[in-house]
Amino acid sequence: MKPQGFPLLRKLLAESWRSTLGWSFGLLAVMLMYLPLYPSIGGSPQMRDLLAALPQEMIKALNYEQISSGPGYAQATFFGLTGFLLMSIASISWGADAIGGDEEAGLLELTLAHGVTRTQVVLERAAALALRILVLAALVLVVVLVLNAPAQLGIDTANVFAGVLMFALVALLSGTGALVAGALTGRKVFGVATGTAIAVIGYVFNALGNQSQDLQWLHNFSPYYWAYGQAPLLSGVPWAAVAGLGGLSLLFIVTSVVALRQRDVGTS
Numbered sequence: 001m002k003p004q005g006f007p008l009l010r011k012l013l014a015e016s017w018r019s020t021l022g023w024s025f026g027l028l029a030v031m032l033m034y035l036p037l038y039p040s041i042g043g044s045p046q047m048r049d050l051l052a053a054l055p056q057e058m059i060k061a062l063n064y065e066q067i068s069s070g071p072g073y074a075q076a077t078f079f080g081l082t083g084f085l086l087m088s089i090a091s092i093s094w095g096a097d098a099i100g101g102d103e104e105a106g107l108l109e110l111t112l113a114h115g116v117t118r119t120q121v122v123l124e125r126a127a128a129l130a131l132r133i134l135v136l137a138a139l140v141l142v143v144v145l146v147l148n149a150p151a152q153l154g155i156d157t158a159n160v161f162a163g164v165l166m167f168a169l170v171a172l173l174s175g176t177g178a179l180v181a182g183a184l185t186g187r188k189v190f191g192v193a194t195g196t197a198i199a200v201i202g203y204v205f206n207a208l209g210n211q212s213q214d215l216q217w218l219h220n221f222s223p224y225y226w227a228y229g230q231a232p233l234l235s236g237v238p239w240a241a242v243a244g245l246g247g248l249s250l251l252f253i254v255t256s257v258v259a260l261r262q263r264d265v266g267t268s
Helices: 007-015 017-037 045-053 056-063 071-103 106-113 118-148 157-185 189-207 213-221 223-228 239-262
Strands: none
Touching: 007 017, 007 056, 007 118, 007 239, 017 071, 017 118, 071 106, 071 118, 071 189, 071 223, 106 118, 118 157, 118 239, 157 189, 157 223, 189 213, 189 223, 223 239
16 A cells, blocks of 8 residues: 555545535434433433333333433433434444445446555455444544533543443444455445344444343343443443454455455455
């Protein structure tokens, strides 16, 4: 790669700023919709009465056990639900487009004809995916820190960083899962399916594993649980989960490089 280069990274970031901005507004709207309501909803006696009336299985499946506390409310309503959904959709769409989408559109062959290597294509597009996730995560970090005191969430500043870190890493895993499936098959649909499976199965396995001790083994296969099972907004960074999510994302990127280098583009 040329020292002055990163042409694919710069081009992709320049072309995708509108998309990144749109997802930023979506996340901002959700945070402004939910987080300021904590004093009147999450911490209210009515919410505690509602939780007492709900089946425990439903409460555990939705991760509502700590919703009456500020950190638990932020986790249940944003980080673990609406924000998780939006961030997953964004990262999966970006990851699926990076290789599989370009190949289906006939653009990948054109890119490779301009003197860039297949390794460079994967690495720069993976970097663009990570940077866009980082931008969204930075927005979330700033907004949660700003709303923390006015919304009476009571989250320690260090734990806000921890929660946002896990929020970004679990999204990155789905995005790189979509990336590797696109690199292996040359098809966007398989990228979307793989990234979605990582997010959905992780969420479902977490919900099922919360139901009983007999099902807790499912947590071992749930990236969602790796990220949130130790309640980072309450307990800080779960470093083992950071290593697991980061390491698996890196493995997906390396596999994408190997896959794209070993197959014929446009004929898979």
